[in-house]
Amino acid sequence: MVRSKYEEGRKRLVEHLRRQGVSEGVLTAMMQVKRHLFVPPYLSDQAYADYPLPIGEGQTISAPHMVAMMCDYLELKKGEKVLEIGAGSGYHAAVIAEMIGNEGHVYSVERIPWLVKFSKENLQRAGYKNVTAIPGDGTLGLPEHAPYDKISVTCAAPDVPPPLLEQLKTGGKMVIPIGKYRQVLYLVEKRNGVERERKCDVVFVPLLGRYGFKTK
Secondary structure, three states: OHHHHHHHHHHHHHHHHHHOOOOHHHHHHHHHOOHHHHOOHHHHHHOOOOOOEEEEOOEEEOOHHHHHHHHHHHOOOOOOEEEEEOOOOOHHHHHHHHHHOOOOEEEEEEOOHHHHHHHHHHHHHHOOOOEEEEEOOHHHOOHHHOOEEEEEEOOEEOOOOHHHHHHEEEEEEEEEEEOOOOEEEEEEEEOOOEEEEEEEEEOOOEOEOOOOEOOO
């Protein structure tokens, strides 16, 4: 059966991530998310492989281990309000949605109109009602729903966009890739000041917009 094939793929992926040290909370969420619903149909057989997949026009769905790492760094909790920059296919938002539960909410800002539509359709098909995908310049955040407990940026920026820092709660956390040719994933914590912790080298598509990289 097709269903059992995907379920087995999810189980193998989760076991693979467990061996990498991913937390049980993140693993439980990833076991619930049907990743095959968030990739183009012709790639569904690769949905549970641990590498990025193209979703069209130079955009990708991140490798599962990267989604897992970013969620772990944020230490997501039930009932939190999360801002995501870069909806992509909606998969990353779905994992966050599982972790924060129905009492929480994910607001995902996406610059590319067709990706807003694509992510909305995928999330709806997968049954997620606590995610809202919104078109816009992600570098400006989404002030109408601020402040946010956590912010997840899924595109590489030149630096932390000031509006995102402003919209993060005191005590909140943000994960963001920074850099153009050599990118580093940072965990940013907003306390009395701002603390940055370098995590690992990464490769993401560029964040475009007012406080991002400029389009040609």
